[in-house]
Amino acid sequence: MTSLTSAKFEAAKRAWAERRARYAAKLRPARTLSGLPLKTVYTPDDTTASDLAEMPGVYPFTRGLHPDGYALTPWMQQMVFGYGTIEETRRKMEKMVAEGMEGYFGHKVFNTVYDVPCMYGIDADHPEAVGNIGQCGVHMSTGDDYDELIRDWDLETTNFSMITGDNCLPALALLAAAVERRGEPVGKMHGNSMNWYPRIAVQDVPSWEPRWGYALMIDLIRWARANAPDWNPANIFMYGLSEAGATPVQELAYGLAWGKSIIDAGLAAGLEPDDFIGRLSFQIGCTVNVFEEVAKFRAHRRMWARLCKDAGVTKPSGMFARVHVHTSGYVLTQQQLMNNNARITLQTLAAVLGGVQSIHTCSYDEAVGVPTEQSHRTALRTQQILMWESGLRDVADPLGGSYFIEKLTDEMEAAAWEIFDEIEASGGYLRGIETGEVKRNIDNSSYEMKKMINSGDLPIVGVNRYVSQEQENYEPFRIDETIEVKARARLEAYRAKRDQAAVDAAIEDVRRACQNLKDGTGPLMPALVDAARKGVTNGEMMVPMREAFGWYVSE
Template identity: 35%
Template sequence: MSAASTTTSPVHTEPDTLQAAQQRWEATTLARTLARMPESRSGFTTVSLRPIQRLYTPNDLPDFDYVRDLGFPGEFPYTRGIHATGYRGKLWTMRQFAGFGSPEDTNQRFRYLLEQGQTGLSVAFDLPTLMGYDADSPFSLGEVGKCGVSVSSLADMETLFAGIPLEKVTTSMTINAPASVIFAMFIVTAEKQGADLRKVSGTLQNDILKEYIAQKEWIYPPRPAMRLVTDSIAFCVEHMPKFNPVSISGYHIREAGATAAQELAFTLRDGIEYVQACIEAGLNVDDFAPRLSFFFNAHNDFFEEIAKYRAARRLWARIMRERFGAQQERSWMLRFHAQTAGCTLTAQQPYNNVVRVAIQALAAVLGGTQSLHTNSLDETLALPSEQAATIALRTQQIIAHETGVTNTIDPLGGSYFVEKLTNDLEAEALDYIRRIDALGGMVAAIEAGFPQKEIQEASYQYQKVVDSREKIIVGVNGYTQSETQEVPLLLIDERAEQAQRERLAALRAQRDNAAVKRALQALAEGARTNANTMPLIIEAVRTYATLGEICDCLRPVFGEYQEPAF
């Protein structure tokens, strides 16, 4: 037989013909199989309880247009990724979240992770810092250094980054309510190192809206808190063009119990709110939009997560181009960091968490993340030990260098299932965005309790299927063991709190307290006007005014937030 006779051209099957073929398959091959071996349950769903069909075909994508809906990597609408070469040119940033005890303790962990091949830093702060309290505040008792590093002053920030060149190492800081103050400390520390601020890169989370929705760490009411965010964005536009002043975070929304579609919708609608606020503050959309970044959860449902990231890029591109009229391509690109899902980790059989994290991380990579944190196996029990953090980092390195998934771009693109799931998530997210628009925007929706109640209901529905064992959590409600697995844990030295208190006392005794008072008065006066607060906060930080002192000086101006009962 000649070569020509064995070569065939692809044949397009008409929808009616395909439907008839599928009906034949269902009536014969499938029916015989089901009679012999029934399916294990009546309904199959994603983690978000989205029903999943037995089979997907081209008929599930009746209006699908390759160029419009899928396109090419690096081109609008970026479904297949924002870079034309995917990971073939550059891997994602491996950015392990770290922080515990004193600034000295965390500085040592940072240095260790960088030595192990980590390519970016990510700072976890303790609860008092997240809430704007100094280590010696009565509200901080027993919490200093426990869930992250304690930072109360510029002196702490200088210690935290001692020997780490901030102009050369990208740094992410997970801080929200007092983000402006921590950012100011970071800026002054970089200046003291001799860094050129225009070359300093990194990301400030600074996403206060998701705090009201999910994480519940706030100081001021939503509207003045939004002003602090826009002030920091405006400051970066002028002085730090390589720094991302906000990381719009769906991660914590998902951790609170949201579905994948709710995470997608509420995160992008928060983004819309920030863009609108910046425009109303007089900024040009193309001056700041390229520096907006996003932060998503990498949950257990492999395909749903991949589809979520693809839908997010496509949605954001259209929102920025069509809703806000952004002209620059970089303004249309959704860049995101992903973190594996802390809420999926189990205290039971904790070594199972290594497997969960690997699968979640793989989904984030196949979804095209720009940056990734992999959780440690022991995080339901304590902050990560050095050994557990190393395994988590090695997980990323194995995916990058041993699996082959970086060889081609968007390898699941064109899958009938993935494309249908991407479309469905986009449609559900758009419906949520329209509902929030109708409520008057995200701030108004938060004040009405809309996203909070939607997440509460989704979380309740998921817990019901876990309790009924419709969803199996290995080691928790299935495949359980009576014996426990011993895991070496990181224990925080209780002396860290006393040491931080003593440092603060010494700082207050040594600094120019008259200068501190003048700087705080100037900040309070500026906050009562339309002045950008960032330069005023920076000046207060230069005098070694503490985190708590700066936050407290703004409390009488902005007020304090109390969440109403919904």
């Protein structure tokens, strides 16, 4: 700063201090959701030379992955959907395409969520599946189901993002077999495996024993690298951390530690940094706290790029933190349901200002149940209004250079590194799952936030402010219970046409391959793909897997 502007600035600061002297002591100190203290005004004194010496598309990517932000192509609209059998979900896929849902350069993106029985790995005829089939996701377990999933879609320009649970490997094997049946090379597949094993720390679900969870994750990464190089083999589910109660800073810290744990496991298994790290990607939550979220996404890109570089990645694109945002569900309220549209708009705004690659917008009625056709479309339209009417995509990192945003980005980064370093020092994320430490800390944050909501310190409109006694009587989307009958009929018909001897032999091969993976003498994925070719279902593949890899319930 020249001395002239510097003198002018000093004079302005004095005048500012004078004007507020009378009431300044009465101002209530504000904090971010993560508890970082906020000032009411930020100035050049809060920025550093290095904050202002960055460009989008250039390491460490604080200002974005691409030099021109969304100007070349906007973010991907990746609405989560899926219910009933593949027949219902297939109709929904076609409808979403007709509604204009698209990814980069007009590619199709299908972010398909499985029902909970599939995620657990049980088929429609399992007694525990009753009441849950096709309810909160699509039930897909057979080769026929996967043939129908990919029918007529061009594999080069279609992205299949499969929101699986423990059935992550079987689902990919079933997809690969369907691609082969269509006479196309598996290498043409585009999409994502969630590979969310480390979610066990945050969601109240049982899963594999931790060490085997990581072995399975790496097995999938290794198979994808060799067979489907454009496939994204693992997603770091930071959304799950924040939904469970992590503050934005904890979400950053634990999410990066989770990512680091995959890097470490991959390197330990003999993979080269440039071979797999660039294919890792993220799903992150986004609350209504706009500035904190923008700073979170900026800090996240910078921190991940550093971790990748330290791990030995040499290609700049291999250091990209590619982020899909799922607008946080926990901020939605069942009280005064329509208010959620305002929240979702703010969440989407924060994600776009944060420069993310892909967005799912929740529907306003998800606080009640599965969205209706109408609410789901409004959620998609919310993105499209931001994309086409708001001017938000014209300029890259429009908040870059803001004294406040730069300072908050730095502070969130520093606070997150502190937690990250602690967890690394005590053995890393995998160890944090085993000891329950990650989960305990997140649960405690959730509890602290609930206390603040109960006391009114954290205002939530309709819940602790402007409360209404009126009943809303909102009628949510209902999934016909006869879906279960249909799902069982599809399964039965599929089983009837298989060569049972070949199926039995393939299941035995899977059992052996599970043991090999445990012994470190061979992979599992090829046996699963072969089993899928022979007609083995999702639930049938999971039986030997569960026998081999245990069933672990976290604390």
